[in-house]
Amino acid sequence: MKKEICFSSGLSFRKLNMIPLNDAMGPVMYYPHDTLFPVAYEKKTDGTVRFDLYFPHARQVELKTYSDTYELTGKSGHWIGEFALEAGFHALFVIVDGNETLYPGFPIGFGGNRPINYIELEDETCAEPIDCPHGTVAADFLNSRVTKRLERLYVYLPPEYPHEPEKKYPVLYLQHGHGENETAWVNQGKVNFILDRLIAEKKAEPMMVVMCNGMPAYESDEGIRVGAALEFEELLTGEVIPYIEARYRAWGDKAHRGMAGLSMGSMQTSVVTLKNQDLFDYAGIFSGFVKDFLSGYEGHIRPEYLDSYSKNLKYIYRAMGDRDIFFENFLADDELLKAHQVEHERVIYQGGHEWKVWQRCIFDFVQKIFH
Numbered sequence: 292m293k294k295e296i297c298f299s300s301g302l303s304f305r306k307l308n309m310i311p312l313n314d315a316m317g318p319v320m321y322y323p324h325d326t327l328f329p330v331a332y333e334k335k336t337d338g339t340v341r342f343d344l345y346f347p348h349a350r351q352v353e354l355k356t357y358s359d360t361y362e363l364t365g366k367s368g369h370w371i372g373e374f375a376l377e378a379g380f381h382a383l384f385v386i387v388d389g390n391e392t393l394y395p396g397f398p399i400g401f402g403g404n405r406p407i408n409y410i411e412l413e414d415e416t417c418a419e420p421i422d423c424p425h426g427t428v429a430a431d432f433l434n435s436r437v438t439k440r441l442e443r444l445y446v447y448l449p450p451e452y453p454h455e456p457e458k459k460y461p462v463l464y465l466q467h468g469h470g471e472n473e474t475a476w477v478n479q480g481k482v483n484f485i486l487d488r489l490i491a492e493k494k495a496e497p498m499m500v501v502m503c504n505g506m507p508a509y510e511s512d513e514g515i516r517v518g519a520a521l522e523f524e525e526l527l528t529g530e531v532i533p534y535i536e537a538r539y540r541a542w543g544d545k546a547h548r549g550m551a552g553l554s555m556g557s558m559q560t561s562v563v564t565l566k567n568q569d570l571f572d573y574a575g576i577f578s579g580f581v582k583d584f585l586s587g588y589e590g591h592i593r594p595e596y597l598d599s600y601s602k603n604l605k606y607i608y609r610a611m612g613d614r615d616i617f618f619e620n621f622l623a624d625d626e627l628l629k630a631h632q633v634e635h636e637r638v639i640y641q642g643g644h645e646w647k648v649w650q651r652c653i654f655d656f657v658q659k660i661f662h
Contacts, residue, residue, distance in 0.1 A: 551575025
């Protein structure tokens with residue numbers, strides 16, 4: 292029962308084990324097994340994964356990850372296949388007769404700039420929820436002059452927050468990767484359950500975590516441009532931080548502010564914390580980058596910023612999976628930081644460019660900050 296929450300999706304916090312094939316019969320209180328979708332996937336004892344998807348009128352069904360394609364075999368409306376997948380988090384794209392679709396039997400998250408299916412193939416993780424007090428994840432909204440849109444913020448409040456009306460809290464500003472949004476660290480990263488556990492075990496300080504959209508998009512004559520560097524910096528430092536500190540019981544000094552992010556979010560963390568060393572004492576760079584190779588922005592890697600970085604921040608953390616496709620970028624950043632004598636903690640995990648590594652990053656990082 293306690294593991295049920297690990298199958299959460301963007302739509303439900305429960306394992307999706309009762310999905311009617313047809314609601315035409317109206318509401319009922321009993322669902323025979325032959326009126327439900329089959330169990331979509333099952334990890335077998337030999338390590339392979341068995342898929343069973345129900346598309347009674349399809350001619351071809353494929354499953355794709357970011358790197359591989361798997362062909363399913365149709366039989367009586369069921370599309371079945373067994374494949375060897377590595378442990379970890381896998382984004383899944385279900386292709387039916389050439390059309391990408393979301394399958395209701397898989398969890399649903401957000402990636403690749405759209406809703407996605409995914410599965411998690413790991414039994415015990417640092418995101419496993421335990422029987423302890425749980426914090427609140429609030430959806431808040433900010434009218435932004437930078438993006439000229441209503442921006443949604445996800446705000447994690449520690450379990451004690453409602454019961455300590457005079458207490459203020461430190462804030463970690465936590466960013467997602469390219470193609471994701473402010474929901475990703477909750478739906479896919481389970482950051483709230485990680486914090487619940489560590490706070491209950493007194494391994495992390497009670498803190499707030501603020502997650503906002505890291506991909507402010509603008510239309511131009513050439514197409515859609517993402518302002519992931521300068522525009523995001525202005526959004527975070529000029530609007531989000533003042534809004535949070537005015538609306539919530541948050542400390543308003545650099546000793547009680549940190550920033551971290553994964554992949555593109557790590558690049559944003561580098562940009563913001565290098566240029567605003569008076570605002571933050573902590574920086575977490577997960578599976579990612581000091582140099583901005585996405586947009587080519589270099590305004591944050593000036594010698595004066597790099598030379599003072601570890602002098603002005605209390606703790607800087609960098610981590611990467613040993614099979615990460617961007618490992619060469621990580622090594623190049625090593626040389627840059629070494630040249631400017633930037634002191635920091637450097638960690639290599641087992642894994643690729645995926646959520647099981649990032650869950651481990653945030654698990655370890657938050658234990659080192661705000662003490």
